[in-house]
Amino acid sequence: MTTTAPSPARDYRVDFVRGLALLFIFINHVPGNIVSFLTLRTVALCDASEVFIFMAGFSAALVFCIRERRIGFLGAAIDVWRRTWSLYVVHIFVFVLFVAQVAWTAARVDNPAFVEEMLVAEFLTEPHIAVVEALVLRFQPRFLDILPLYILLLAAVPLVMALPWRALPLAALASLALYLGVQLGGWHLKAYPDERPWTFNPLGWQMLFFIGLVLGRATAEGRRLIPRSRPLIWLAALYAGGFCLPVGVSWAIAGTWEAFPALLSDELWPLRKPDLDPWRLANLLAIAYLVATLVPKQASWFLSPLARPVTLAGRHGLDLFCLGIFLSVFGHAILTEVGSSLWIHVAVSGVGCAVMIGYAAGKEWLDRQGREAAR
Numbered sequence: 001m002t003t004t005a006p007s008p009a010r011d012y013r014v015d016f017v018r019g020l021a022l023l024f025i026f027i028n029h030v031p032g033n034i035v036s037f038l039t040l041r042t043v044a045l046c047d048a049s050e051v052f053i054f055m056a057g058f059s060a061a062l063v064f065c066i067r068e069r070r071i072g073f074l075g076a077a078i079d080v081w082r083r084t085w086s087l088y089v090v091h092i093f094v095f096v097l098f099v100a101q102v103a104w105t106a107a108r109v110d111n112p113a114f115v116e117e118m119l120v121a122e123f124l125t126e127p128h129i130a131v132v133e134a135l136v137l138r139f140q141p142r143f144l145d146i147l148p149l150y151i152l153l154l155a156a157v158p159l160v161m162a163l164p165w166r167a168l169p170l171a172a173l174a175s176l177a178l179y180l181g182v183q184l185g186g187w188h189l190k191a192y193p194d195e196r197p198w199t200f201n202p203l204g205w206q207m208l209f210f211i212g213l214v215l216g217r218a219t220a221e222g223r224r225l226i227p228r229s230r231p232l233i234w235l236a237a238l239y240a241g242g243f244c245l246p247v248g249v250s251w252a253i254a255g256t257w258e259a260f261p262a263l264l265s266d267e268l269w270p271l272r273k274p275d276l277d278p279w280r281l282a283n284l285l286a287i288a289y290l291v292a293t294l295v296p297k298q299a300s301w302f303l304s305p306l307a308r309p310v311t312l313a314g315r316h317g318l319d320l321f322c323l324g325i326f327l328s329v330f331g332h333a334i335l336t337e338v339g340s341s342l343w344i345h346v347a348v349s350g351v352g353c354a355v356m357i358g359y360a361a362g363k364e365w366l367d368r369q370g371r372e373a374a375r
Contacts, residue, residue, distance in 0.1 A: 025324060030335065043245050045248055056317075058219075060080070073161075098326070101326060109336070114333070119140075138192040179203075309361075
């Protein structure tokens with residue numbers, strides 16, 4: 001199936017990185033998936049979740065600036081809030097389908113524990129309460145915990161974009177204060193049913209989204225906030241490649257081979273993902289800086305046969321994220337009930353990624369037909 005190429009001005013890095021993150025999230029969402037050893041979390045102290053949120057902020061700013069030039073600030077803000085509402089509706093719709101899918105799968109394979117593992121048991125035992133908690137984003141089954149975070153962060157985009165550049169340092173200090181409150185004071189939001197902290201604490205993860213938002217705005221307006229310098233490149237490379245990579249690899253190996261030494265495990269483990277541990281945040285920012293400075297935004301290899309499907313997937317982020325959720329449940333059920341040999345892990349991951357990329361190609365083709373019909 002052929003698709004139209006992106007416009008010449010498009011930054012291929014954004015689509016490719018976002019597409020890779022979506023595929024990695026699907027692979028990592030299948031519990032015990034051996035193929036997950038080939039994803040970012042094996043070679044870094046962060047994973048695809050950090051990439052997803054950072055790119056969400058970056059992309060939101062780019063889109064906002066483009067819309068602002070065409071229809072003004074108020075129109076762009078209304079567009080963002082309309083998208084936030086649509087995302088909220090999608091989240092509730094996906095939530096209902098997800099619960100139904102989990103309940104059906106558990107009954108089909110005769111495995112009630114599947115319901116508990118996916119954290120939807122409360123919906124089946126007290127649906128009248130669970131529905132309300134889902135509507136206020138406090139009921140977060142497994143795999144659906146990142147969407148409530150995204151909804152809250154996206155709703156705040158116009159508030160940040162309304163600030164003049166001279167006011168952004170104060171906004172950055174406010175963001176940093178919230179982040180430090182999480183790291184030092186244990187601030188968090190509580191989720192249903194047992195008042196557990198949110199899997200993705202918005203008070204901590206807003207810092208990463210804010211950084212992406214500011215950098216995206218700077219890119220859209222032709223500003224350079226962080227210089228391209230050899231010392232910074234070496235510093236980022238040393239941290240990401242000389243420190244985080246060996247530590248991450250050693251932890252991954254130690255997770256399957258207990259005799260293998262996990263480097264600095266006593267000093268660093270566990271890196272608190274719910275609160276976005278500073279080591280994780282720094283690792284993501286180092287990788288982002290290296291990609292931004294060393295990879296041309298329109299490198300031809302992004303359109304090569306191997307990279308093009310991933311780049312295409314990145315252009316349909318929300319659709320593929322939701323599709324990946326359902327594929328993850330089926331993948332987990334297959335590995336649990338059918339078998340867990342290596343080839344089954346590879347088949348589940350490969351078929352799932354192929355379905356996601358195939359959907360993106362189909363969506364791209366339909367969008368192109370719609371554009372041609374409108375001419």
